[in-house]
Amino acid sequence: MFFSFKSYDETRSKHHRPQPCLTLSLFFDEHYFPHVKVAKKESKHDWSTFNTHLRASLGHYKLDELTNPVLDVWVREQVVAGYQRSTINKHIFLMNRLLNLARHWGHIQHNANQVNLRRLPLGDYKQRFLSPEEIERLLIHAHRSSHPHLYNFIRLLLLTGARKGEARTMRWLDINRDKKIWTVPVSKNGRSRRVVLSGAALEVLDDCRATAERLGLSIEAKAYVFTNPRTLQPYDSFYAAWYLVRSAAGLDDVRIHDLRHTYASLLVNKGVSIYEVQTLLGHSSVQMTQRYAHLSPDRLHSRAELVGKIVCSSGG
Structure with a gap:
């Protein structure tokens, strides 16, 4: 079998031939979305973001018309409309991704007036940690919820x-159970990770089995721990029940993800090293963990006093 250099060159030339300039909507529907459905773990977020925030305002533009002056107006309109900056940055990320792939696939050429949009500055990273009293209040109201799994779901996240x-x-x-390990087949970074289960976490799983x-x-091996009784599939989300419970508990500013923050905060405040917390959270770098590592003022003051005692006890 012989390799034909001519056919290779013809194929290569065809691949790099300039493509007809599509509108943003047509590019998304016919090229981008079919690609991310295969390439990304979850593509529904891109679909929702594009249809809600890009299609109506920018979808009719041809790709080479989406210059920075046009996109800067699009960003400003979102700021004026009152969108949170973190939300706008998600829209900017998707737009940059779309245009970068369009250039990579030959649909548009590199243009000095069409460079990646800068994300908006966010200021300090927003963190929320529950105090022991708030945890107790949240669990009391979660236990009263009519949702069959919410109470155990919240407890498991906290633990x-x-x-x-x-x-x-x-x-x-x-x-x-023997090794007290929960293996997550595919985590946020696309790899599997192992979650250490405490005795309390195993008791929650016993309660999940009883429920x-x-x-x-x-409760067969392939069944989901938190199975929706109506669909017999995992829940799409717990948000509806969560909002009711957090409101009843007077914790309207608490997000479900803050339970993860709280877990890290409790560990650090009990003297667990940042590197151990990194492993328990499944972070790939310690820099990611430092965002979660909240130290209580009392603990910081006690650590500062250690130095004070050393200095003051040194003659003079």
């Missing part, structure tokens, strides 16, 4: 620091 998506799609086969049996749900 493991897991992400809500990891817990939402947990299966019984992912849990090794499933009471509801007549499967």
Whole structure:
């Protein structure tokens, strides 16, 4: 079998031939979205963001018309409309991704008036940690919820620091009780990770099993721990029930992800090293963990006093 250099050159030339300039909507529908459905773990967020925030305002523009002056107006309009800067930055990220791929695939040429948009400055990273009293209040109201799984779901997140998506799609086969390990098959970074289960976390899983049996749900290995009794599939989200519970508990500013923050904060305030917290959270770098590592003022003051005692005890 011989390799034809001519056919290779013809194919290569065809691949790099300038493409007809598409509108942004046509490029998204026919090129970008089919690509991310295969390349990304979850593509529904891109679909939702584009259809809600890009299609109506920019979808009719041809790709080479989406210059920085046009896009800067689009960003300003979102600021004026009152969108949070973190939300606008998600829209900017998607727009940059679309244009970068359009250039990479030959749909548009590099243009000095079409460079990546800068993300808006956010200021200090927003963090929220629950105090022991707030945790107790939240759990009391979660226990009163009519949702069959919410109470155990919240407890599990507090006791493991897991992400809500990891817990939402947990299966019984992912849990090794003997080793006290929960294996997340695919985490946020695309790799598997192991979550250490405390005795309290294992008790929560026992309660989850009892709840499933009471509801007549499967507890076979492939079954989901938090199975929706109506669909027999994992829940799309717990938000509706969560909002009711946090409001009843007077914690309207608390997000589900703050349970993960709280887990890290409790560990650090008990003297657990940042590197151990990094491992428990499944972070790839310690810099990511430092955002979660909240130290209480009392603990910081006690550490500062250590130096004071040393200095003051040194003659003079």
